Amino acid sequence: xxxxxxxxxxxxxxxxxxxxxxxxxxxxxxxxxxxxxxxxxxxxxxxxxxxxxxxxxxxxxxxxxxxxxxxxxxxxxxxxxxxxxxxxxxxxxxxxxxxxxxxxxxxxxxxxxxxxxxxxxxxxxxxxxxxxxxxxxxxxxxxxxxxxxxxxxxxxxxxxxxxxxxxxxxxxxxxxxxxxxxxxxxxxxxxxxxxxxxxxxxxxxxxxxxxxxxxxxxxxxxxxxxxxxxxxxxxxxxxxxxxxxxxxxxxxxxxxxxxxxxxxxxxxxxxxxxxxxxxxxxxxxxxxxxxxxxxxxxxxxxxxxxxxxxxxxxxxxxxxxxxxxxxxxxxxxxxxxxxxxxxxxxxxxxxxxxxxxxxxxxxxxxxxxxxxxxxxxxxxxxxxxxxx
Amino acid sequence: xxxxxxxxxxxxxxxxxxxxxxxxxxxxxxxxxxxxxxxxxxxxxxxxxxxxxxxxxxxxxxxxxxxxxxxxxxxxxxxxxxxxxxxxxxxxxxxxxxxxxxxxxxxxxxxxxxxxxxxxxxxxxxxxxxxxxxxxxxxxxxxxxxxxxxxxxxxxxxxxxxxxxxxxxxxxxxxxxxxxxxxxxxxx
Numbered sequence: 001x002x003x004x005x006x007x008x009x010x011x012x013x014x015x016x017x018x019x020x021x022x023x024x025x026x027x028x029x030x031x032x033x034x035x036x037x038x039x040x041x042x043x044x045x046x047x048x049x050x051x052x053x054x055x056x057x058x059x060x061x062x063x064x065x066x067x068x069x070x071x072x073x074x075x076x077x078x079x080x081x082x083x084x085x086x087x088x089x090x091x092x093x094x095x096x097x098x099x100x101x102x103x104x105x106x107x108x109x110x111x112x113x114x115x116x117x118x119x120x121x122x123x124x125x126x127x128x129x130x131x132x133x134x135x136x137x138x139x140x141x142x143x144x145x146x147x148x149x150x151x152x153x154x155x156x157x158x159x160x161x162x163x164x165x166x167x168x169x170x171x172x173x174x175x176x177x178x179x180x181x182x183x184x185x186x187x188x189x190x191x192x193x194x195x196x197x198x199x200x201x202x203x204x205x206x207x208x209x210x211x212x213x214x215x216x217x218x219x220x221x222x223x224x225x226x227x228x229x230x231x232x233x234x235x236x237x238x239x240x241x242x243x244x245x246x247x248x249x250x251x252x253x254x255x256x257x258x259x260x261x262x263x264x265x266x267x268x269x270x271x272x273x274x275x276x277x278x279x280x281x282x283x284x285x286x287x288x289x290x291x292x293x294x295x296x297x298x299x300x301x302x303x304x305x306x307x308x309x310x311x312x313x314x315x316x317x318x319x320x321x322x323x324x325x326x327x328x329x330x331x332x333x334x335x336x337x338x339x340x341x342x343x344x345x346x347x348x349x350x351x352x353x354x355x356x357x358x359x360x361x362x363x364x365x366x367x368x369x370x371x372x373x374x375x376x377x378x379x380x381x382x383x384x385x386x387x388x
Numbered sequence: 389x390x391x392x393x394x395x396x397x398x399x400x401x402x403x404x405x406x407x408x409x410x411x412x413x414x415x416x417x418x419x420x421x422x423x424x425x426x427x428x429x430x431x432x433x434x435x436x437x438x439x440x441x442x443x444x445x446x447x448x449x450x451x452x453x454x455x456x457x458x459x460x461x462x463x464x465x466x467x468x469x470x471x472x473x474x475x476x477x478x479x480x481x482x483x484x485x486x487x488x489x490x491x492x493x494x495x496x497x498x499x500x501x502x503x504x505x506x507x508x509x510x511x512x513x514x515x516x517x518x519x520x521x522x523x524x525x526x527x528x529x530x531x532x533x534x535x536x537x538x539x540x541x542x543x544x545x546x547x548x549x550x551x552x553x554x555x556x557x558x559x560x561x562x563x564x565x566x567x568x569x570x571x572x573x574x575x576x
Contacts, residue, residue, distance in 0.1 A: 062503030062505055062506060074402075074405065074409070075405065077401075077402060077405065081398045081399075081401070081402055084398060085398050087395065088391070088394050106398075106401075110401050110405060113405050113408075113409075114408070117408065117409060117412050118501075118502045121412050121413070121502065121503055121534070122534055122535050122536070123412065123416075124499065124536060125487075131406065135403065136404070137400055137401040137404040137405070138401050140396070140400055141397040141398060141400070141401065144393065144397050145394065145397060253546060290549060306569060345495060379506045383391045
């Protein structure tokens with residue numbers, strides 16, 4: 001924890017500590033803190049060595065026979081795995097970021113091994129296969145021993161990419177994603193279930209991570225995973241109107257929409273019950289808002305106003321949840337996003353006003369008013385401090 | 389207990405990757421080798437990074453439908469020489485099937501990984517109108533076609549003549565007959 005000068009002064013003013021204690025804290029922090037610049041240099045040095053190694057291998061690529069290259073790759077994997085094991089066996093208290101960086105390198109070596117195999121044996125396959133096998137092999141390590149955002153992000157990115165690739169390949173074989181927008185078609189339930197499940201993966205992860213948070217010795221990891229997944233859910237809904245992202249978009253058939261909303265509500269209740277408290281309630285509310293707007297977008301409500309209202313429901317809940325839970329940064333982002341969406345809406349509506357200069361003037365005035373109000377709201381109502 | 393779990397979590401990926409290598413290697417040994425002539429896919433775009441894309445020139449193949457994707461081919465001949473390839477299955481020495489995993493394009497296209505330093509040499513040879521590329525492929529019992537190695541041989545005079553005749557026929561079929569200009573007195 002970094003103790004800032006501002007905090008020290010605030011505590012002294014509040015009478016929590018006296019001036020002597022404050023100066024002792026300052027001394028202690030000065031002695032034990034690691035300078036950021038040093039870490040940056042270490043990172044740069046490591047990166048340079050890594051890049052150098054890669055260039056040396058790449059330059060002698062054809063001089064080294066395929067079997068030997070794969071053998072070297074495997075040896076590197078074993079070495080990094082062994083180093084990880086040794087670090088833990090020593091009983092040392094490794095920095096969480098360093099630990100995750102080692103996990104990341106191990107995982108990256110594993111992933112590139114599949115690409116390397118394909119190159120040596122001249123094979124190729126749809127990407128979901130190597131990524132899927134990688135997930136099977138590395139999930140116990142990442143989920144069981146990840147400590148922070150890097151491991152969480154790596155796992156989540158691999159999961160989403162594998163799902164998207166499989167979805168792309170599977171639908172490519174049966175006619176494309178358009179079948180889910182054709183209200184007349186009679187699709188088998190298994191297909192709707194597949195579509196609903198695969199598009200709800202971030203929601204399922206939010207629920208699962210929230211449930212694990214109370215039961216694990218590494219709550220920080222599950223918290224980061226939950227946050228990353230929640231961000232993905234909100235982004236998905238925000239862009240649903242713009243792109244036909246996997247499983248998003250107005251006009252989708254009812255069975256898929258119902259499955260998606262149901263999974264979102266299940267995730268919301270999982271969060272509500274496993275994390276009682278303001279933060280858990282806020283997260284559950286956001287998921288529930290997404291579930292409701294999903295139903296709304298399925299009703300194929302046309303028009304810019306309807307789209308804006310659905311958007312505002314989701315982001316309004318984000319802002320409200322941030323107020324409730326004390327998430328300062330999130331509240332400010334939410335206010336900014338809502339303001340931006342309102343401005344876009346005002347331009348969308350103004351274009352209907354006979355395309356005259358009057359319309360543009362009104363849109364411009366609205367933009368200024370919204371921006372002014374947003375800044376006032378953001379300053380005045382933002383929760384103090386960041387209690388996530 | 390925790391140390392044991394940690395050891396298992398680390399050993400699992402290592403074991404899995406080694407297993408993947410072993411499975412890939414044993415699968416790669418199955419099948420018989422055939423020599424198939426190839427031509428470059430697009431002379432301007434022959435190399436994308438570290439692999440070449442090419443088209444198979446299956447000998448004796450007569451297409452029923454010019455534009456469809458070939459998903460299955462009957463190979464007639466004595467390995468590794470392909471006498472003829474046909475879309476009808478009769479007396480096949482081997483059957484090649486399009487892989488369901490891979491990229492679309494059927495059995496007419498393929499990619500071949502080459503080392504970057506050798507890439508220019510391959511590109512020059514594929515562009516040379518006097519040289520013919522021969523791809524040695526391994527065809528498995530289930531039909532999977534995997535390229536093994538690429539070699540070149542000079543084209544025979546008959547082959548060069550046949551290619552020139554085919555190119556000329558294509559040019560003639562595309563040529564548009566230009567009607568003589570009609571001259572009429574100007575109307576005022």
